[in-house]
Amino acid sequence: MICYPNAKINIGLNVVEKRPDGYHNLETIFFPIPLTDALETVHNPESKEPYLFSSSGIDIDAKPEENICIKAFELLKANYELPPVNIHLHKMIPFGAGLGGGSADGAFMLNLLKKEFELDVTEEELQELAAQLGADCAFFIKNKPSYATGIGNILQDVELDLSDYYIALIKPPIHVSTPDAYRGITPTPSSHSLTELIQLPVEQWKHHIKNDFEQSVFAKYPEIGKIKMELYEAGASYACMSGSGSSVFGLFKTEPSLNMPPSCFTWIKKL
Numbered sequence: 001m002i003c004y005p006n007a008k009i010n011i012g013l014n015v016v017e018k019r020p021d022g023y024h025n026l027e028t029i030f031f032p033i034p035l036t037d038a039l040e041t042v043h044n045p046e047s048k049e050p051y052l053f054s055s056s057g058i059d060i061d062a063k064p065e066e067n068i069c070i071k072a073f074e075l076l077k078a079n080y081e082l083p084p085v086n087i088h089l090h091k092m093i094p095f096g097a098g099l100g101g102g103s104a105d106g107a108f109m110l111n112l113l114k115k116e117f118e119l120d121v122t123e124e125e126l127q128e129l130a131a132q133l134g135a136d137c138a139f140f141i142k143n144k145p146s147y148a149t150g151i152g153n154i155l156q157d158v159e160l161d162l163s164d165y166y167i168a169l170i171k172p173p174i175h176v177s178t179p180d181a182y183r184g185i186t187p188t189p190s191s192h193s194l195t196e197l198i199q200l201p202v203e204q205w206k207h208h209i210k211n212d213f214e215q216s217v218f219a220k221y222p223e224i225g226k227i228k229m230e231l232y233e234a235g236a237s238y239a240c241m242s243g244s245g246s247s248v249f250g251l252f253k254t255e256p257s258l259n260m261p262p263s264c265f266t267w268i269k270k271l
C-alpha cells in the first residue's frame with residue numbers, strides 16, 4: 001500500500017507560555033498543503049526481521065531506527081500484532097523547514113499500517129499514539145485545517161478555504177533547530193484568538209497575524225527575513241515564516257513570478 005504524507009504551514013503562531021515540563025503552550029492554525037513524500041509498505045511474510053527500511057529522495061542523514069517512520073512502526077508494534085513489512089520512504093519535503101514533514105511521515109505510517117493490517121484502532125487512539133511521536137504529529141491524523149492549542153496537540157476544526165490562492169514556498173539552505181527556536185522566544189499571551197483573525201480578508205492578515213518565531217530567527221538569519229520581504233514585493237497578499245523556520249510561504253491571488261537564488265528550494269502551486 002502507498003500513501004502520500006503532506007506538509008503543513010502555520011498561519012500565525014503565538015507562543016503563549018513556557019510549561020514546567022520545558023515544552024511551550026502555543027496557538028496556531030495548521031493548514032495542510034499538497035507538497036508530499038511517498039510512503040509504501042509491502043507485507044513480507046518470508047522476512048525474519050520485523051521491518052526492512054529503504055529510502056530515496058532527499059537524504060535526511062538518519063539511521064533507519066532514527067527515522068520517524070520506524071519510530072511509528074515500533075510504537076504501533078508495542079501495542080498491536082504486526083507481521084513483517086518492507087517500508088520505503090521517498091523524501092521530497094525539505095526538513096528543518098517548519099513544514100512538519102517528519103511528523104507527517106510518522107502519522108501517515110500509523111494510518112498506513114492500520115489499513116494494511118486492518119487493525120482495530122480508532123482515530124482517537126491513533127491521535128494519542130501520534131502525539132507520542134511529536135507535538136504536531138496528531139494534526140496529521142486529521143489533516144484538516146485546524147486551530148491548535150496546548151503543545152500543538154489539542155485540535156479544533158476550522159473553516160478556511162484558500163482555493164483561490166497560489167502558494168509559493170521558499171526554503172533557504174538553512175536548518176533551524178526547533179528547540180533552539182523555542183529558546184529564542186519570550187512567551188506572551190495573545191489578545192485576539194487566531195480563530196477570529198483568520199475570518200478577516202487574507203489581504204488584512206499581514207496587519208494582525210504573526211509568527212512569534214520570526215523576530216529571533218530573522219535576527220539570527222537575515223536572509224530568511226529578506227525572503228519574506230521579497231514575497232511581499234512580488235505581490236503576496238500574505239507572507240509568513242512557517243513554524244520554527246526556515247521556510248517562508250506567500251499567498252498570491254495570481255501565479256507569482258519569483259527570482260529566488262538556485263540554492264533555495266522553491267515550490268509554487270494553486271491551492
Ligand SMILES: C[C@@](CO)(OP(=O)(O)O)[C@H](O)COP(=O)(O)OP(=O)(O)OC[C@H]1O[C@@H](n2ccc(N)nc2=O)[C@H](O)[C@@H]1O
Pocket residue numbers: 010022023024025026028097098099100103133134135136137150151152178179182242243244245
Ligand atoms: C514549531 C512547530 C510549530 O508547528 O513546528 P515545526 O517548526 O517543528 O514544524 C511545533 O511546535 C514543533 O513540533 P514538533 O516538531 O512536533 O516538536 P517535538 O518534536 O515534539 O519537540 C521538539 C522540541 O521542541 C520544543 N517544543 C516543541 C513543541 C512545543 N509546543 N513546545 C516546545 O518547547 C521542545 O524543546 C521539544 O524538545
Ligand SMILES: Nc1ncnc2c1ncn2[C@@H]1O[C@H](COP(=O)(O)OP(=O)(O)O)[C@@H](O)[C@H]1O
Pocket residue numbers: 060061062066067068069089094095096097098099100101102103105106178243244245
Ligand atoms: N521521516 C523523516 N522525515 C524528516 N525528518 C526526519 C524523519 N525521520 C527523522 N527525522 C529527523 O527529524 C528532524 C526534522 O523533522 P521535521 O518534522 O521534518 O522538521 P521541521 O518540521 O522542523 O521541518 C531532522 O533532524 C531529521 O533527521
